[in-house]
Amino acid sequence: MIRHPVAWGAWTIAALAAAFIDRNPYVQALLLLAVINVYLPYRGRRLASTWKFGLALALVPLLFSAALSRFGRHVLFTLPPIPIIGGRWTLDAVAFGASTGLALLLTVAVFAVLQRTVRSADVVAILPRPLYRAGTTVALALAFAPKTLAAFQAIREARQLRGQRTGWRAAPALLLPLLLTTLERALQYGESLDARGFGSGRRSRYRPFHWTAADLLVVIASLGAIVVIALLPAVAYNPYVDLVPAAPDPDRLLAVALVAVPAVTASLLRVDHARHRA
Amino acid sequence: MWLGAAATAALIAALLAIRPAHAAVHHAALVIQHASGSIVTRCVAFAEEQITGLQLVERSGVQYESQGFGSMGTAMCQLDREPSTVPPGCFGSGPYWQYFHRQGAGWQTSPLGASSSPLHDGDMDGWRYAAGKNQVPSMAAFASVCRAPSPPPAASAARTALTPNPATPVPVATQAPTPRLDALLPSASPSPDAVLTSTGPPTQPPKPTAAAPWLALGSLAILLLTLGAVNLRRRGP
Numbered sequence: 001m002i003r004h005p006v007a008w009g010a011w012t013i014a015a016l017a018a019a020f021i022d023r024n025p026y027v028q029a030l031l032l033l034a035v036i037n038v039y040l041p042y043r044g045r046r047l048a049s050t051w052k053f054g055l056a057l058a059l060v061p062l063l064f065s066a067a068l069s070r071f072g073r074h075v076l077f078t079l080p081p082i083p084i085i086g087g088r089w090t091l092d093a094v095a096f097g098a099s100t101g102l103a104l105l106l107t108v109a110v111f112a113v114l115q116r117t118v119r120s121a122d123v124v125a126i127l128p129r130p131l132y133r134a135g136t137t138v139a140l141a142l143a144f145a146p147k148t149l150a151a152f153q154a155i156r157e158a159r160q161l162r163g164q165r166t167g168w169r170a171a172p173a174l175l176l177p178l179l180l181t182t183l184e185r186a187l188q189y190g191e192s193l194d195a196r197g198f199g200s201g202r203r204s205r206y207r208p209f210h211w212t213a214a215d216l217l218v219v220i221a222s223l224g225a226i227v228v229i230a231l232l233p234a235v236a237y238n239p240y241v242d243l244v245p246a247a248p249d250p251d252r253l254l255a256v257a258l259v260a261v262p263a264v265t266a267s268l269l270r271v272d273h274a275r276h277r278a
Numbered sequence: 279m280w281l282g283a284a285a286t287a288a289l290i291a292a293l294l295a296i297r298p299a300h301a302a303v304h305h306a307a308l309v310i311q312h313a314s315g316s317i318v319t320r321c322v323a324f325a326e327e328q329i330t331g332l333q334l335v336e337r338s339g340v341q342y343e344s345q346g347f348g349s350m351g352t353a354m355c356q357l358d359r360e361p362s363t364v365p366p367g368c369f370g371s372g373p374y375w376q377y378f379h380r381q382g383a384g385w386q387t388s389p390l391g392a393s394s395s396p397l398h399d400g401d402m403d404g405w406r407y408a409a410g411k412n413q414v415p416s417m418a419a420f421a422s423v424c425r426a427p428s429p430p431p432a433a434s435a436a437r438t439a440l441t442p443n444p445a446t447p448v449p450v451a452t453q454a455p456t457p458r459l460d461a462l463l464p465s466a467s468p469s470p471d472a473v474l475t476s477t478g479p480p481t482q483p484p485k486p487t488a489a490a491p492w493l494a495l496g497s498l499a500i501l502l503l504t505l506g507a508v509n510l511r512r513r514g515p
Contacts, residue, residue: 033502037502037505037509071390241395241396247488253495257498267512
């Protein structure tokens with residue numbers, strides 16, 4: 001089971017490098033398959049929202065490229081001279097937008113894996129000592145945003161249950177309890193930190209991380225993928241020059257296979273979800 | 279089911295993607311008009327299905343200096359020793375090299391840079407060094423630059439090699455997958471500057487693209503799909 005945040009960090013860098021440096025659609029499709037494979041053992045119950053967001057994000061460059069670019073030789077149809085969208089709509093522009101959209105979808109997928117596998121507390125725990133206080137502050141600040149949103153939803157639902165309005169005119173009535181709730185939570189955080197002796201002495205670890213063979217394997221594979229992607233140049237895919245992409249280089253396929261190593265280890269080892277999310 | 283679907287998809291993809299390479303010798307023409315009005319023409323033969331406008335200039339042997347501008351493509355700073363020195367930042371404040379494609383009987387400004395403009399058999403590119411927009415090069419028919427489509431150079435082995443223009447070095451193919459420069463033969467063009475370069479052995483029979491990359495691609499896809507099936511059976515948290 002891969003638990004170490006450094007292993008996941010290395011994997012994230014390798015996957016993002018592969019997603020952004022190589023735009024060959026075959027490599028992108030394989031990489032998406034690899035990232036989905038890594039995601040599957042760690043998937044949660046609410047997995048649809050992340051992928052819906054990723055797909056919506058992927059459609060944006062596709063639509064923009066198709067609607068705004070007039071370049072390319074493979075014309076799909078021609079619109080009358082309407083401002084902005086008039087003219088030739090080409091398959092080349094659609095392919096270019098799809099390639100960019102797929103890179104964005106891959107980014108969302110990679111961070112979805114990271115979100116499921118690494119807790120912010122784990123990242124803070126491995127920070128060097130000089131960065132520990134700043135890291136804790138940043139982690140708490142980041143944790144505040146979703147909790148504030150959840151508090152806002154709770155207050156709104158409570159008002160709805162009482163038959164009160166929830167439109168923008170009710171904003172002052174919503175903001176005041178939200179402010180009080182947030183201040184109360186901030187005080188609780190402060191008291192919790194104080195009770196744990198934050199900043200009073202040498203840092204201790206309740207549950208120290210130990211490197212496992214799977215962690216090391218993922219780090220080595222990720223570093224290998226980064227080296228392959230960074231040092232061996234790939235033939236760039238440009239749909240305006242050649243719409244049909246060339247067969248990917250073997251080294252790119254090797255990089256994708258290395259990115260899929262966490263999925264292989266997860267399929268071989270039992271995933272201990274309780275321990276992982278502890 | 280997963281394996282079957284993956285194998286079918288990989289097979290279809292491989293079959294669709296395999297195309298004959300080096301099946302024929304194609305020709306593209308290049309017209310360069312200097313500020314003085316002098317015109318340089320070149321006919322370039324190539325074995326690929328298409329080349330870019332920059333490759334056409336490169337293979338024609340005409341001296342050039344270009345500068346990449348990232349995703350915006352490559353700009354032509356100096357062509358055939360004009361201007362005499364490359365301006366700082368590639369573009370000066372005066373005339374510059376304007377890039378055109380031959381469309382029917384006229385020239386059309388290229389919407390893309392030379393490195394992103396594909397050229398096929400029978401296409402013609404034009405460059406003109408001028409200030410102001412739409413300063414098109416002089417008209418020149420493709421046939422006057424390349425004449426009739428030449429037979430494969432190997433079929434005319436009795437021809438002698440053309441001495442290249444002293445002002446322009448011998449064309450050198452620099453693209454990695456391009457086959458070696460086999461012949462430097464005179465075109466039948468009346469233009470003394472016309473140079474026919476051939477890339478790749480013309481007598482080589484058409485052969486399919488190497489299947490190994492596609493097999494590797496298909497195998498990896500099948501492996502990943504199988505792995506996905508295994509991981510999908512595992513219950514999520």
